Amino acid sequence: MVKQEIQLDVNGKSYSISVFPQETLLEVLRENLGLIGTKEGCSEGECGVCTVLLDGLPVRSCLLLAVDVRGGKITTIEGLSEKGVLHPIQKAFIEHGAIQCGFCTPGMILSAKALLDGNPFPSEEEIRIGLSGNLCRCTGYIKIFKAVQGAAL
Amino acid sequence: MRYFEYFEPKSVGEACQFLNEHEEAKILGGGVSLVVLLKNGLITPSHLVNIKTIPGLARIEWDDREGLTIGGLNHHRDILLSPLIQRHCPILAEAASKIATPPIRNLGTIGGNVAHAEPSADFPPALIALNASLMLTSPGRERKVPIEEFFTDYYENILGQGEILTRIDVPPLPPRSAGTYIKLDKITNSIAIVGVASVIGFDEKGICIYAGVGLGGVASTPLNVKGAKDILVGEKITETHIDKIAKEAQAMANPITNVHASAEYRKEMVYVLTRRALQGSLDKALGR
Amino acid sequence: MDYQYIGKSIPKVDSAQKATGTAQYINDLSFPNMLWGKVLRSIYPHAEIVHIDKSKAERLPGVKAIITAQDIPDGLYGPFIKDEPVLARGKVRYIGEPVAAVAAIDRETAEEAIQLVEVEYDELPSVFDPLEAMKSDAPLIHEDLSSYFCIFPAVQEGNVCSRTTFVEGDIQQGFKEAGLIVEETFRTHMQHQSYMEPSGAIALIDPSGKIIIHSSTQGIFITQSRVSESLKIPMSKIRVIAPNVGGGFGGKIETNVQPICVALAQKTGLPIKVVLTREEEFTAGRPRHPTTIWGKLGLKKDGTFVAKEMINIFDTGAYSDDGPGVTGFGSLMARGPYRIPNLKIVGNCVYTNKVKSGAFRGFGNPQTGFASESLIDMAAKELNMDPLDLRLKNALVPGDHSVGKQTIHSVGIMECLKKAAEALEWKQKKGKCRGRGIAAVNHISGLLTVSAFVRINEDGTISLHVGTMDIGQGSDTILTQIVAEELGVPLEDINLISRDTDAAPYTWATSASRLTYTGGNAVRLATIDAREQLLELASKQLDENKDDLMIQNKKIFVKWDPEKGLTFHQLGAISCWVKGGPIVGKSSFMVETPPFDRSGFSGFPFGTMTGYIFAAQAVEVEVDVETGKVKMIQCASAHDVGHAIHPQNVEGQIEGGFVQGLGYALTEEIVFDGGKVINPSFADYKIPMAMDIPPITPIIVEAYDETGPYGAKGLGEPGLVGVAPAIANAIYDAIGVRIKDLPITPEKVLDAIKGKKVTIPWTDIWKKNF
Structure with a gap:
């Protein structure tokens, strides 16, 4: 080996x-x-x-x-966060209650980042597609969609 | 994962040579299927040959006479976003959009999707409907085969020792043409229970001059509904034609029962989806 | 009433660490010299273990220990019936049962080693269908059932490990009075919790000999107790610490690998980590019980419910685990949130040679609820009544009774039904192949115990010690809000200490939707106790009457003389150093009242329950009649939570529960070939993903409950319970076919459209038995 x-x-x-x-x-x-x-x-x-x-x-x-x-x-x-300052997507996840158990959260936030970096104003459909690779079992996704919309604004 | 050695060839020739010399070696493309097989111990190769280190295997090109050329290493994402594909073969983008999810589409390659020979894969039905050919390269030899001849059984293909799927060629379609890929899935973009692709082309009088229908998930290999061409070409398409092809597709299907659906259900859905796919292409081509 | 913290959607106290990826879960922890443990599992559903040969595996370099049942104490464990060994002893009862365990220097070596352990089996006849298992000639899965210790007077017979019966009124008379009787058999399937974090644990032994278990769990004290009883170690020698837990939904209440981990740590003297693979989660986890349910509902011609009979057969698999509780509770809830004077509900918890089922959001209620709420729509059709109106006609009102004759004062079911229906424009015209369906839900949130200490630190900050587990549902935030409210201190002054049996007072698990109601009550009472002690001390120090003092901004002062006062800091320091002793508020809260009238109960494995909660789920679907595929158009889920302490959190529970219910209703199912799970991966077991989510309107209904903290009741489970029957009812409304077995696959819908008759096996033998 x-x-x-x-x-x-x-x-x-x-x-x-x-x-x-x-x-x-x-x-x-x-x-x-x-x-x-x-x-x-x-x-x-x-x-x-x-x-x-x-x-x-x-x-x-x-x-x-x-x-x-x-x-x-x-x-x-x-x-993502620099010197303890949270990235706007991280802030939006906290603010919108998009985090429950937190296990999917890092991956979810990174998918959201890639989405928003490529498309700063995604439609809800585009958000769903962008996050479709990340399963979440706690939130039912709805607050996550809202957080991504919130971070996009 | 069992131990294997890792090799990065610099050229197709070197890769073929290496594969020829190492019977137990496997090609690493995007890896999205391969790594799962490695982890489950379903394959235990001696070597992985990473063909992504070879320049030129990812390219999407268009030629008015030859049509579209797609490199075996183009990612699903490339196909989804390519303006050339949007213009000339949007059905391939449609199929790409229905493969799994972005993180898989970013790693997975069209060559891998085809070569894995999973009968439910999403690209093969679309490529069949497009009458695509595959370029298979081995040391000192290249052969071009129609896609439906590539598959031989569940997860089996005709690739020989030292042979690599390097390129996919799609001939040009008539100017007035359209394609549709429909898949029935359990949740959005999960594995196709049945996948049907149809492509139809017309002359300016509305007479069908091109037809192709490909099926996935309903046999040990993707299927080409060859009758579509005989039934449609030279005709003004009606409900009766569509029904006839759908029945033929259904007759060809020889699906299995698994956790996703029963064979009977799949067989029935081939009919329903073939009709819908044909109707979809017809509507698009006629601008409806 | 005006609150400073209650009712406010403050940022959750643990969100920032989760957003930055710094939150630690079990697999993120490691210790010096830590070994990996791996479990060898049975490949037979029912077999005698003839011989185990460890020698080959022992010779593999890197292997440090291999244990079988012979190497560990012979304790049996389980929440209701102590029937399960840590490692199979004598025989195996399901494919996936732990037979041996290996500790090795890394994961790969451990995996390789278990493949080298050779087990010789002698296969025994198996039984997979609980109806078959109840026959007198069925293979016995637990020959020693009658000798097992049970925590309640269990009614047992053959493979039936627990039978619970509820009788009220006179059902024969009731059905005589009925102008309409509907009767049907239903079947539900096995669903997996599918929390994103696989279960796991790390065990190590500290220099004093104490065993320390880091456990991905919903109940640190449950881990402590199960390890104690199974390995015969006193609880005083076991400390359980929980890291962040990546979801549980009931599946992490009881132990999984914890006792194995401890046994390997004892054998090697080194820290051991065991984390399940996703495949092990599906094949050897603790999924939702499949059921077969026969139900019969009698109504007067005007729609008044007069009698109901139900026989519920819960397939608990090879071990009882939470099965007796699930069966008993599901059967208790089977009346639904309705007045039905004559009732007979029988629940059978039956062993089979499959993976053991256990607790999962809803705890038996989704199964009986599916049958009950389907029956109501079937009756509505016969009576030509709107299903909503039929429910409203029979729905409980304040002052009505539970099964067991408790008076329920806080009842918001009518409002839930009306608001959920309104959100879908219930009476409006529908499109082609579209239909609407609704289901009502009752549940409880008051059960068992929570204890809490509230300490005032020297500097006036607060320590809340409570053994509750926040597994994502937000209880840490809600309990912190309660302390902040009662003491008027900012959230950042509160140090919540949970997750450690050496630091927190006893608390039963995160379960039964109970942490806001039961936990909230305990924490509130402990905080009030601390506050009273603070006031007492201030009164003495200031030489003022306690009633003349008030609290504001971390200061206690004389109402009419704000200058005369002492800060929390001063009071904390005085109590610790000068006078009275450290202030510790405490509460040991147990749900004891109102008691059930148990005269009609038999074999019910719980004491009393309260904190009744209500919900209604309504959906609009569109059925593709060619493929059978059901598309969710819009959904509403209304919940009576008494008083929403954290409205955003309430919505999160409603939405999350609903989507998990969607999976239950439509796509999720653990599929067996005999006793073998054939879809043990997310590739083949499909939970809803982002693109599958329909519009869902969460609706908060607040029927103030004077027994709850600030009027609050619980919430966690009911969000899932009504989804499947609401969808089944909507499909009927859309296309006139009734799906009686879950999940509602396109194939079943298409079969029903084609008029294919689905017969769920049922014979009257089961009825005569009881």
Whole structure:
């Protein structure tokens, strides 16, 4: 078994790590970099709690091998707030009561960020599509839609 | 996940060569299906060959004579957003929009979607209706095959040792044409219980000059309803024609029962969805 | 009344850490030298364990321990009937039952190791259908049932581990008086809670020998108790700490891997983490009980309900778990929020060789509610009455009685029904293939205990010690609001200490929709106790009559002389250092009144219940008659919560419950082939996603309950309960077909349209039995 040296750019920081080829980005983020905000919920790309942004687009970190990131820029939930100042989407989630258990929240907020970065004034339909990769079992999604609308304003 | 070695080829030739030499190697494209199979232990390759490191395998191009060329490594998202596809083959964007969710569409590739040979996949019915061909590349050889000949059984295809699906070619459609992809799913964009794609083209007199219908989820492979062409081309399309094709599609279907639906239900839905898909294309083509 | 904090939708106290990803859940914790544990599970539904060979697995490098039943105490555990071993002992009773467990240096090694443990089984005859399991010649799943310890006088027979009966009036006479009788058999299916965070735990042993369990749980004291009884460890030697919990919905009330984790920690002396895979969640979790329900409703020609009989068969799987409670409670709720003078409801909780079912939002009520509310619409059709009017005619009013003859004073069901219907423009004309349906719900929110301490710190800030678990529903925020209200202190002055059995006083679980009502009462009383002590101290220090003092801005002063007073800071310091001793307000709250009249009860596994809550769900659907697909057009869900302490939170519960109900009604089902789950993943078990959500109008109804804190009652569960019957009723309204078995798949709808007769197996044998 041979480890490979890879370069990862996560939240603007550069890391040099050696990984086995079968390690997923999710595992590397959580175990090597201690970025526990990225969650593991099903490990097969269905639930979306492991969502991170790769070059600004939401991807499943549980389906992406770390060796396959190949220089892409990763953003995790830890990269959103700066020096304790919450990102407007994070504020909107709190204000609109879009957070219950919180387990889907990091992935949901990152999907919302990708959506709003590409489309600052999405329709409700576009919000639903943009968030469709993230399951939430607590809120029924409605307050999450409102939070994203709120953050867009 | 079982241990495997990882290889990054620099060219198609190198990739083919490597695959030829390593019988147990698998191609890593988008990985959205592959990694799940690896995790479940359903496949245990010796090597993964990451073809995303090969330049030129992701490109969407249009040629008035040859039609559309899509690289095997184009992501579902590329297909969804490409202006060329919107203009020339919007049914492919429609199919892409119905594949899973954005994080999957951002990683998954059209080549992988096709090569995985999942009978319920969303691109194959649309590609069948478009009369698309696949370019299969192996060391020193390329062959172009009609898409419906590519699939042989559940998750089985004709790719040989060392062969890679590098490109998808879609011939140009008549100027007055339209396509529709409809899928029946349990929740929005979950796996197709039945998926039906239809493409119809007309001359200026409203006579059908092109017809294609592809089915997903109803047999061990995606199906081409070949009769659609015989029934429609040269005709002014009526309800009777549509019904006839839908019945033929239904007769071809040989679905299985699983947790998502029974075989009987699927068989019945092939008829309903084929009618709707044809009617949808007809309405679009005639500007209704 | 004017409140400073109550009734205000303040930002939830735990939202910021969740929004930034810093909130820690079980899988985010780790400890030095921690090992991964993994469970080897049975591959047979019913089999004797002949031999287990651990030797190959033991030789795998990195494996630190392998345990089987032989290596651990032989305690049995369970909330109602102590029938479940930590690891299968002698035989296995379902596919997925823990047989052995491995601790290894990492997850991969542990996974590899369990595959090397060789188990020789001798297969036994299995039974998967509870109706079959109730036959006298069915294979017995628990031969020793009669010897198990039960916490209540259980009525048992064969594979029936608990039978609960409620009788009121005289049903024979009642049905004689009826001008119309409707009768039908219904079936409901197995639904999984599908919380986003898989269950898990970490166990370690501190230097004193105390066992510390970090547990993803809805009840730290329940984890403590189950580990204690199963592994025969005194509760004084077990400390349970809970991190943030990523949803529970009932599924994390009882333990899952916690006892296994502890046994591995004892064996190795090292910290052990076990987190379930999603597949294990589906195959060895604690889903909602499937049921078969036969019901009969008698009405006068004018629509007055006169008699109801129901036999509910709950398939509890291989172990009883919360089954006796679910069966008993679901049957208690089966009358519905209506006056029915003559009643006989029988609930059977039946063992089968399937994964054990347990608590899940609604606790038996969604199942019996589906049957009950379908029957009402069937009767409305026969009487040619509007289903809404028929419900309103029979709905409870203040002063009416519960089953068990408690007088209920706070009853908002009429308003819920009217407002939910209004939101859909109930009487307006409908489009083609569109229909509207409504269902009424009753539930409780007062059950068992919560205790709380409210301490005044030296600096006048407040510590609230309470054992409640906020698993996302917002109880930490609501309980903090209550302390803030009673003491007039800002929220940031309150330190809520829960989640630790060594730091919080005893509290039963986050369950039964009860933390606002039961927990709110306890915290309010403890805070009032602390406040009175503060006033007492201030009165002594100021030499003023207590009645002449008032509290404002963290200061107690003489009403007409605000200059004469002491700050909370001063009082806190005085109490700790000078006089009276530290101020600790306390409350040990137990729901005891009003008691049930139990003369018609048999085998009911609970004491009293109160805090009755009401709801109505109304939906408009459109049916695609060619595919059978049901499209939700618009929905409304109205809830009588007494008084909304945090309206935004109330809406969140209504919306979340509704969507979970949508999944229950339409798409979610754990499917078996024999005893094997064949769809154990989110790829094949489909919960609603963002694009599936219809417009939902949440409606808050406030029928003030004088027994609740600030008039408040509970909320968590009823949001789900009426969704499935409302949809079934709407489908009938749209296209005239009645779906009697859940979930309502397009295929079933299409079959019904085509007139295919669906017969749910039922014979009168079941009736004669009781």
